[in-house]
Amino acid sequence: METFENLVRAEFTPKNTYLNTASNALLPARTVTALAEAARMRAEGRSLDPLYDDVEASRAAFARLAGVPAERVAVGSTAALYTALVAASLPPGADVLTA
Structure with a gap:
């Protein structure tokens, strides 16, 4: 079973200590992937x-x-x-x- 801690480590990979989640949160890995796909679709005119x-x-x-x-x-x-x-x-x- 996947634990919460493992999920967090898989989804978030900050390069430094990050405390400003109230106004500018880190993006989960799956969000980065989805945004990249949307940008690719738009660039291709789809x-x-x-x-x-x-x-x-x-x-x-x-x-x-x-x-x-x-x-x-x-x-x-x-x-x-x-x-x-x-x-x-x-x-x-x-x-x-x-x-």
């Missing part, structure tokens, strides 16, 4: 549409866990963006519960 298959699979998996239809699951680049969209849509004086 469509990036096939890369969204994983996004749709992730939406469907989360929807199953949450017990909602996949079309009710939003996907975006940052939680802050969607939090801002929701906050901006609230009427003045709305009560907001956070956890």
Whole structure:
């Protein structure tokens, strides 16, 4: 069985001590590979549409866990963006519960 420590060592290979993960995190090896493939596809003039298959699979998996239809699951680049969209849509004086 793969341990968490082994997975971390396989995915992250910093060249020095790295402490700034709050604003500028290291990329996991699988992300570097995916970005390189996307850049290669774009350089060759190919469509990036096939890369969204994983996004749709992730939406469907989360929807199953949450017990909602996949079309009710939003996907975006940052939680802050969607939090801002929701906050901006609230009427003045709305009560907001956070956890």
